[in-house]
Amino acid sequence: MTPVRISIAAAIGSVLLLLIVLELIRGRRLKERYALLWLATGVVLLVLSIWRGGLNTIAGWLGVTSYPPAVLFAVATLFIFLVLLHYSTVISRLTDENVDLAQRIALLEERLSRERPPPREG
């Protein structure tokens, strides 16, 4: 069985994560679309830490007999990987958009300089 103290600590940790994420959204420091995965992480971890029977059952399926809380770590790790992978796709998209913007600016500046002399710098 999962020790009660671990369940309590994990539940507190999950609730803290959820509160921090919600506060960041409220303060507009985190966009909802990037918060969704974090919220899902918090909810899943919270459910698994409160629902002790469920955690033990899942541990049983996976053959984790000696120490069920290991499943909590595994699930948390999985979600962190998902969040990081998601960020990699976001960075890739931002890179593409950044290149496109830089190219457009350069082309527009060239066109502008032909229509009127460039402004003095400084």
Place this chain on the structure above:
Amino acid sequence: MSPRIVAVVPAFEEEAAIGAVVSEIHDFDPGIDVVVVDDGSRDETTEAAVAAGAVVVRLPFNLGIGAAVQTGFRYALEQDYDVAVRLDGDGQHDATELPKLLAPLERGEADVVTGSRFRDENGGYRPPLGRRLGITWFAKLVSLLSRQRVTDTTSGFQALNRPAIALFARDYPSDYPEVEATVLLLKHRLRLLEVPVEMRERETGSSSITFLASLYYAVKVTLALFVGIARRSAVPNEEAQR
């Protein structure tokens, strides 16, 4: 009417060489417009290119060779050129070799003509062993994928017609772009032709490819080649062929 031709010259910190490159193209054929893409240089590349009479498109920061070249193709598409030729800003491509690239394009034999250093068996170019291995590996791989003989997949000495310009303006690989670009062309059913050319030794600067970079290059491009075949294309075939 003869086709309107633009020479696309990507340049990163080539203030010493760029002026000569631009003048050489103009000396060879004053009818060819030259657009230098300054890839965020901190030196006087832009000033040198302007002084030599080129149009300069100056990127706000360094984007890397692929995006710089693509900027030139976007310019060519915007300005409605019939043909774009690409030469490197370091002077290794000889403007007097341009007719070899342009002739097959004008005869409609290909959509892209690449100048190869290896096509001619008695050509003088012998790259160092490491690079030769890499070049051979990609040449074999691309030849296999394209079912035609390709000998120089890293050559940046190319001439393109309108459909090819339109394709590359919309979708062009990022760093070390030439190998992937070859596969992109074939995916869009554009015809590629290689002609033997001679290239000069680099006049100034050093090659952008160091040892570690070569390793990254080899792995990245091999991955891109295999994934690229299955990848969704950014441009539908019909549009690129327009």
